[in-house]
Amino acid sequence: MTAPMTTPQTSAMAPAVTAQPFEPLILGFTCNWCSYRAADLAGTSRIKYPDNVRLIRLMCSGRMEPEFILEGFAKGADAVIMTGCWPEDCHYRIQSVKALRRFLFLRRMLSDLGIEPARLQRFYASAAEGKRFADEMTRIVAEVKALGPIPPEIRVTLAAEPAAPAPVAEPVEVEA
Amino acid sequence: MTIQVAAPAEAEAKPRYKLAMYWASACGGCDVAVLNLGMKLIEFTERWEPVFWPAAMDGKRADVRAMDDGEIDVCLFDGGIRTDEDAEMAHLLRAKSKVLVAFGSCASEGCIPGLANQRSIEHVLAAAYDPELNDVTDGQVPNGPWESPYGELHLPTLQVRLQTLAQVVDIDYSVPGCPPETERIAEVLGAVTAALDGTGPLPPKGAVLGAGTSTVCDECKRERGVKSIKEFKRIQTLAEVDPDLCLLEQGLPCCGPAARDGCGAKCPAAGAPCIGCYGATQGVNDFGARLLSAYASVVDASEPEEIERILAGLPDTVGQFYRFSLAASLLHGGRS
Amino acid sequence: MTAPKTGVYICHCGTNISAMVDVEAVRDWALDELGDKGVVVSRDYPFMCSSLGQELIEKDIKEYGLERVVVGACSPHMHEKTFREASSNAGLNPYLAELVSIREQVSWVHTDKAKATEKAKAIIAGGVYRVAEHEPLEPLIAPVNNATLIVGGGIAGLTAALEIAKAGYPVHIVEREPSIGGHMAQYDKTFPTLDCAACILTPKMVDAGAHKNITLHTWSEVVDVSGSVGDFKIKVKHKPRYVVEADCTGCGICWEKCPVQVIDTGFESGLGYRKAIYTPFPQAVPKYPVLTPDDCTYFAKGTCRACEKFCPVDCIDFTQTDEFVEFNVGSILLATGFQPFDARRIESYGYGRLPNVFTSMEFERMSNAAGPTGGKIVLRDGVTEPKAVAIVHCVGSRDKNTNEYCSAVCCMQSLKFAHLVREHTKADVYECYIDMRTPGKGYDEFYNRVLEEGTQFIRGRVAEITDSLRYPEEEGHEGRLIVQVEDTLAGVKRRIPVDMVMLSTGIEPQADATEVARMFGVGCSSKGFIIERHAKLDPVATMTDGVFAAGTALGPRDIPSSVSNGAAAAATILSRIAQGEIAMEPYRASVDTERCSGCRICNDLCPFSAITFDEMAMVTNINPKLCQGCGVCVAACPANAISGSGFSHHQIMAQIDGLLSYPGGSDGRPVEEAVGATA
16 A cells, blocks of 8 residues: 555655745734733844744634634645643633643644644743743744645645636546 | 426426536435435426436436536536546536536535545555455556556546535535435425525525534434533444433534534434534534534543543544545635 | 725834834835725824824725724734724724734844845735724723722732722722731831831821721632622632630730740741730731641640630630631732742852841841840840941842842842941941942932941952851951952952841742732733733733732832832722723624524533523523633634634634735745645
């Protein structure tokens, strides 16, 4: 049997040496009360981190619908980051844990669909942890750069071009 | 090639509409579900003239090509778009039909054939024609032009992935189900007849016909309480299924909470968990993501190790969450 | 559906944004590329938040008939309100305006202007896509309970309590010590005026104890907080005093007769003794004593009961247990104070090992006339007056090994100590400081005064305090302490023999500060200081609506600042009470009962008990009054029957699309290529 095509063969499949280094596009979800403010604090503290991540604010990491993450991958993200409150400090008391559960479920399913676990990341950052936020951004961008783009064969499976329009050529009769 | 039916005198005043039904990449169950209408089907032919229906009557593509654009009033298209032939027929029937209906789970969501989207064409063919399992083709892998003992045959060529009908052509309605319940089909045909007659409302374009807007739990009679999943179980490992209690609460991964209602919750009533053949309910972009989120939300664990342990009770996550809808999932181009 | 008419406004923020983002390019791009998404006008302006910037928006709303507004500027936590109000002024529902951050998330954190500009464009696109899905919302109005909970009865909490009580509204003070007063009650004099701390504090304590609007819960702790803004439900644990407060007259016979002497590590900082039944200090409010079972002979052996025998009103009750009281309040003030840095953590200073090394809190008690030495400054033996005293600054402050922050009060308290030592003794005083920080009113004058009094100042961090003599010239100093310090002004290392060392210990958060912050749902730094809503402009509010903070719970500060905080918090709370109601973000979940299948997936997900199940109709309901808007149930609902206003599925999906669709990947990949081609 052929090996499942979802087995990542990134290094072998990746295009040969490209002129520009791979710059991943990463989608990040933040919690209004902690990690979004951590991002604000990284800003006010002028702590630098790579520009690959684009952030979305939710009221709580528990607001995260797995659909948001799938949409991110479908629309071209090379990785998605879920951030939220430390479980013991959750602004909504216990909701950060629900995000954790969904994260673990989704990471498993994505992995079964051929998207490496490292492409779905999660970390906690309190409103005071601007430095941590920036450090984690730097770490994740480096990790995703090392992974490379989502392999083209996975991408094709993910969102292939629509079937060709009806051929005008000679009709082909099936006689099997 | 039309079926001649002695039409009762009183019906003569009413127009007879042209109906097509096509079977693309699917098992044929949808056609059988229509045939299951039985005597009702005969009644429908008073108002409907089947003009193209490979499963029930002779007819060639050339006959369809010969039709005028829009000549067919309603086409029920079942099956996903997996081959170049499927795509060609989809485009052809779109052009020839006033109303194109994605009929059944395959055309609507990809269904079981859509699960092959997890693998490459090569893998799919290798698995299907593995000589260890299959000696019909003598180790040959038929796909496209094929040297047979009888000369070169042209078989439909597999495309990169299976697509839903809506991903290939513009559709007007869809009817979910694997297959759609026969009584729902009767309702749909009745409603469409009324709409064409002008005696009933025309459903808005894109509407899902023959189903509800809630989920299977809405129709399920089982008792249910607050959910808290400590373990996922397989039905064959259960000594006994409680006849009255919610199956999910018994640890069975029932898709009822997320699957569109309309089937009458027959599976749970029979003691089997819903497998989600009616697909995502109104407004849901991705069935699997919704169901996954619901399950994960009620898992009774806070520590990663414990959550992983419970998750391990679902050995095939894609099969569990996307059994019918992988081809229509967000990752597979489901949302434009 | 045609895209709603949208205006895009790009702020330069002076040069805060424009230095790293090509704002003109973003402006033009938005009009060119987002036209099909409804953008009809796009502008840039140096300060969008200024009144002129806001007028720009208001004018466009009217002239262009804008239906949506997207501002690319700072964080929504900074100016969301500003732009919502501007929109509202021009007749546009405020929730149809969206502020997206291109400062905190772009210009301040990135270094490549071209890429930063591309990211800013994507963020604007995200905002434009999102806001198209917005719907008009009205703020939720909740009544404000006019009672206030103040946690901590130190000077900050007392100040606030008295202000609020004087205005006529009920206040509950919860204090875990037996008496209110806080650390200030332990101090001798206050800098720079040298007022006697007790003389200025105790009248306030008495006022608070006697005020009809103030309920004191001393020897008590808050154990649960529920409810939400405007109406919090508070549960307080009264620890048993073993004294029936209703009968006790505070006569003091019980602690006179109690035979057990305990080192008082609390109020007297370990310098004095107390009994097993005691009041921490004579002016304690309330006057009732507390019995500590761990110290009491009766609790250990079942005998003694001296206090009970001698109590003239029979108010000793050994059977008391924890009592719980519950009440509702509309506002909460956290004035939980600080703990002094534990000087034992810096081993080279010898505290706890070298008897004549003292901490500032010990010194406060020692120099206090009501303290254990009756105000005499003496060595640990209790009699010997020191001939030379060294005061060490920045103990547990400005030190990477302990706390990096400045504790703000140590310089002034050290100067005060120097003055008091010289006032009480004839000792030479050496102050070893890193930098002298005296920015308060009258502070630098006080410094000059202490300089003139003859205190010797040595600029340098003390390396070590030791009792082992090392050099011949140190002969004769046996039994004394040597302070090793580099005098950075003179450029010499010095070893100064002294009799007594006073460590000016810094301010640290209470040991349980993070747990307290968690209980009240407020953010705190990793150290444990509560984070202000805005450090400059909203310094006594927290991130949580209705919960305020004052005093050293927020960070190191002196008494005047703590009092100002308390008064400011009182004013803020009173203004809320006066309004009678509060507007809340209308971010709430709601159930479409037609769609709800009654599957009950969501039923156990809400920690605020907003979700209930209607057994008759077999559908779930959400109480908007209890809903806090987290959206966990929205994300969990498999039937798509729960929607969340303000953060709806469609809004977030649209924002994702916007963020990722324009202008391609951050490496400039066109999106089609990135996704793998769509026709």
